[in-house]
Amino acid sequence: MKERQKRFADEYIKTGNIEQSALEAGYSKTYARSQSHKLLANVGIKAYIDEQMEEIHKRRRQQHKSNIMDAEEGLSILSDIARGKRDEEVIMMNPVTGEIERIMKKADNNTVIKAINEILKRYPTAKQSEKLELEIERLKAQLTDTQIEDDTITIVDSWEVDDEGN
Known part of the structure; x- marks a missing residue:
């Protein structure tokens, strides 16, 4: 995965906004408006986003577990x-x-x-x-x-x- 694709994926994880994430990653305004949805269709980018989201969920579960009192x-x-x-x-x-x-x-x-x-x-x-x-x-x-x-x-x-x- 290229650096710009990684920046897009990281920004998309933060915001959930495809167009804004593409602009922040350095893609042109034209590409961001008309073609940025293709970035999410990219298997490598999708896999990276899924891995990062799983990691975020895992950390949240661990934090939540440590906050729950046991018997x-x-x-x-x-x-x-x-x-x-x-x-x-x-x-x-x-x-x-x-x-x-x-x-x-x-x-x-x-x-x-x-x-x-x-x-x-x-x-x-x-x-x-x-x-x-x-x-x-x-x-x-x-x-x-x-x-x-x-x-x-x-x-x-x-x-x-x-x-x-x-």
């Missing part, structure tokens, strides 16, 4: 809150000066309790596990009873007629 990090933060190791920023107005101040304070009891409850949802106690096992057994028994009832068929071989003949 371990989330539990670590909840644990720090529950243990009182994380301070909370509070914005208050100073009654004397009237100025707004930012102060750091320890998490209050409500916040600590919420953090502990969130952790316990993920790690049930022995008593909660036992309760879940009993609930599962009860549901299995209920399912078995329902299946037995479904298998029972009642055959009616006589018709009862009421006083009106129905």
Whole structure:
């Protein structure tokens, strides 16, 4: 691929505008207006653009992944809150000066309790596990009873007629 074609491709990746990219790469105004679409039809240029776009998408995915919290990090933060190791920023107005101040304070009891409850949802106690096992057994028994009832068929071989003949 020639240098001018590479400049066109790089500019096209930035702007998405064929004509403007051709002009920026050094092609004439006439060529840019009437023939620049042929540059995108060029196999070499198209392959280069596809490679560069894939590289850009790969970098974005990596940046996005590094920005997402995993479960371990989330539990670590909840644990720090529950243990009182994380301070909370509070914005208050100073009654004397009237100025707004930012102060750091320890998490209050409500916040600590919420953090502990969130952790316990993920790690049930022995008593909660036992309760879940009993609930599962009860549901299995209920399912078995329902299946037995479904298998029972009642055959009616006589018709009862009421006083009106129905």
